Amino acid sequence: MDFETGTDVMLARREGRVAVLTFNRPEARNALHAETYEVFERLLPELADDPDVGAVMLTGAGGAFCAGGDVKGMNARNSGEAPSPASLETAVDDLRKRQRIVSGALQTFPKVTVAAIDGAAAGAGLSIALACDLRVASPRAIFTTAFAKVGFSGDFGGSWFLTQLVGAAKARELYLTADRFDATEAMRLQVVNQIFDDADFETAAISYASRFADGPLVAQRYMKENLNRALSADLLDCLDAEAMAMSRCRTTDDHKEAVAAFVEKRPPSFTGR
Structure with a gap:
C-alpha cells in the first residue's frame, strides 16, 4: 500500500505494519529538498495515529541514504543564482522549524523508528538517521558528519545525538575532522545496531522493523x-x-x-x- 506524499522527492508505502519512507532524489544522492520537509510535517502525525502502522522505517533510493543539504543549491544561493533568506532571523526561524518537524518529530515519535542505511549518510542525512531509535546498515554504507567540509557547524541535532551515542570526545573528533567511517566502524561505535548483507538489505531491514511493528x-x-x-x-x-x-x-x-x-x-x- 502506498501513501500519498504529494511529491516525487519522498515516497511512502506500507509493508505489513511497517511504514517505509524513502528519500527519492538519487540523482542528488537523496539530498534534502523543501518538499521533503513538507512530507515529514504532514505524514508523521498521520502515521502516529494510523492503527495499521506499528513502526516507521526511513531509507533512501538509488544506493544512498541521504547526503544532507543540497550543496549545489547552496552554491546557487551564494552566487545569487537562487534566492536567499530575507534576513538572518528568517533563516533561523526556518531552520528551527525544519529541524523540529524532522529530527524532533522522529525522536519523540510514539512508535519505533528505524533508519535503514544502504549507502551514504552525510551531514544532515546522518543527523536524521541518528534521530531514529535504531539504525541498520549494509556493508556499503558510509557515514560522515561532513559539515566541516562545507564550512558549516551542523544541524538537525547531529551533535546532540552523536554525543549521546559515542561520547563527547569521539563526537568532537567526528565533527571536527568530518572523516568518513564505514559500517563496521559504525557498528563498533554503536552508531548502528545491525549490519545486513547488500543482496537482501531492504528485505532484512523491513523484517527487523517488523519485529517492533508487531510488538506491544x-x-x-x-x-x-x-x-x-x-x-x-x-x-x-x-x-x-x-x-x-x-x-x-x-x-x-x-x-x-x-x-x-x-x-x-x-x-x-x-x-x-
Missing part, C-alpha cells in the same frame, strides 16, 4: 518516553514516570496477552492495545 506498541511508546526522559531528568522523576507507565501498561490487552502466552508457552499475539 503501548509498552514501546512508554519505553521511548522513559529513555528520552532519562537524558535530562533526575532519578526520582524517572522513577515516578516509570511507575505511571507500568501501571498504565498493566491495563492493556497486550500485557494480558503476553502474560497468558508466557504461562501457556506460546508466542504472544499483540494487537497494539
Whole structure:
C-alpha cells in the first residue's frame, strides 16, 4: 500500500505494519529538498495515529541514504543564482522549524523508528538517521558528519545525538575532522545496531522493523518516553514516570496477552492495545 506524499522527492508505502519512507532524489544522492520537509510535517502525525502502522522505517533510493543539504543549491544561493533568506532571523526561524518537524518529530515519535542505511549518510542525512531509535546498515554504507567540509557547524541535532551515542570526545573528533567511517566502524561505535548483507538489505531491514511493528506498541511508546526522559531528568522523576507507565501498561490487552502466552508457552499475539 502506498501513501500519498504529494511529491516525487519522498515516497511512502506500507509493508505489513511497517511504514517505509524513502528519500527519492538519487540523482542528488537523496539530498534534502523543501518538499521533503513538507512530507515529514504532514505524514508523521498521520502515521502516529494510523492503527495499521506499528513502526516507521526511513531509507533512501538509488544506493544512498541521504547526503544532507543540497550543496549545489547552496552554491546557487551564494552566487545569487537562487534566492536567499530575507534576513538572518528568517533563516533561523526556518531552520528551527525544519529541524523540529524532522529530527524532533522522529525522536519523540510514539512508535519505533528505524533508519535503514544502504549507502551514504552525510551531514544532515546522518543527523536524521541518528534521530531514529535504531539504525541498520549494509556493508556499503558510509557515514560522515561532513559539515566541516562545507564550512558549516551542523544541524538537525547531529551533535546532540552523536554525543549521546559515542561520547563527547569521539563526537568532537567526528565533527571536527568530518572523516568518513564505514559500517563496521559504525557498528563498533554503536552508531548502528545491525549490519545486513547488500543482496537482501531492504528485505532484512523491513523484517527487523517488523519485529517492533508487531510488538506491544503501548509498552514501546512508554519505553521511548522513559529513555528520552532519562537524558535530562533526575532519578526520582524517572522513577515516578516509570511507575505511571507500568501501571498504565498493566491495563492493556497486550500485557494480558503476553502474560497468558508466557504461562501457556506460546508466542504472544499483540494487537497494539
